[in-house]
Amino acid sequence: MGCTLYLFFNFFCPKCNPFFFPLSFNSTIRHQPNYVETDIRFTHQSLVERSKAGHSSSQYELYSLYVDAMYNVGLRFLGNKEDAEDIVQDSFVDAFRNLERFKYESSFGAWLKRIVINKSINHLKAKRIDLVPMEQHAFHLSQEEETMENEAVDIKKVKQGIAQLPDGYKQIINLYLVEGYDHVEIAEILDITTSTSKSQYHRAKRKLLEIVKEL
Structure with a gap:
């Protein structure tokens, strides 16, 4: 038990655990190094x-550069601040533990x-929040929906609409x-077909348009 408590408290100690950083999602980074890159990767x-x-x-500097953006990503998916904070903390821990696997096939930000x-x-x-059930055949937008898609929409309303979508659509x-x-990447992430x-x-876009029209 004593060993377990020792490991537990050491994990949350910045001096003992280099992978732990205090969450500060609204902090301003005052001194960011000016790197000149020729390739975003x-x-x-x-x-x-x-x-x-x-x-x-x-x-810690990498953490400071990316923590706010990663928190926003987590929050968009989870819709809960506490869950987003936990996910971001776990993600940074995993990222730094497995940093040798990062081979610049993408940018560090994209990998993270x-x-x-x-x-x-x-x-x-x-x-157990799954994708919304659908028919087996592919769904296609009607001509009316395509017209709606081309209409100018209020970005603020779109964000509000996304927040109201069922989790699978979201x-x-x-x-x-x-x-x-793209859909190939999404299929891989969600373990579904393209x-x-x-x-x-x-289907999600049609639902979103319906919500936005009511706002």
């Missing part, structure tokens, strides 16, 4: 490499965001419209 490369070498100050999204979706799955909308993943991703997205 290598953004903050020197920080990443020093973090791989175990430099806690570089890890994928971790946050995967953890958020797994959290929702644990609560996942698809966030992944496609907000996070910018056609299901497309169908689910069109």
Whole structure:
């Protein structure tokens, strides 16, 4: 028991655990290094490499640079501040523990965001929040809905509408419209087929348009 308590408190001690950082989602970073990059994949490369070498100050600097953005990603999926904070903290711990696996196939931010999204979706799955059931055939927008799609919409209303979507629809909308993943990537993330991703997205978009029109 004593050993368990020792490990528990050490995990939450910044001096004892280099992977733990206090959550501060609204903090302002006053001194951000001015890195000149030629490829977005290598953004903050020197920080990443020093973090791989175990430099806690570089890890904290990476954390400070990305924590607010990652919190917003988690919050969009989970809709709960406490859950989003927990997911972001877990994501940073996993990211720094597995940093050697990061090979610059994407930017560090994109790699980290994928971790946050995967953890958020797994959290929702644990609560048994699944995709909204749909027919087997692909869904297509009607001509009327395509016209609605082309109309100018209020971004504030769109955000409010997304918040009111069923969780399954919200996942698809966030992944496609907000996070910018394509349907192949979404299918991989959600463990569904590409056609299901497309169908689910069109249904979610139709529902979103209905909500926005009522706001």
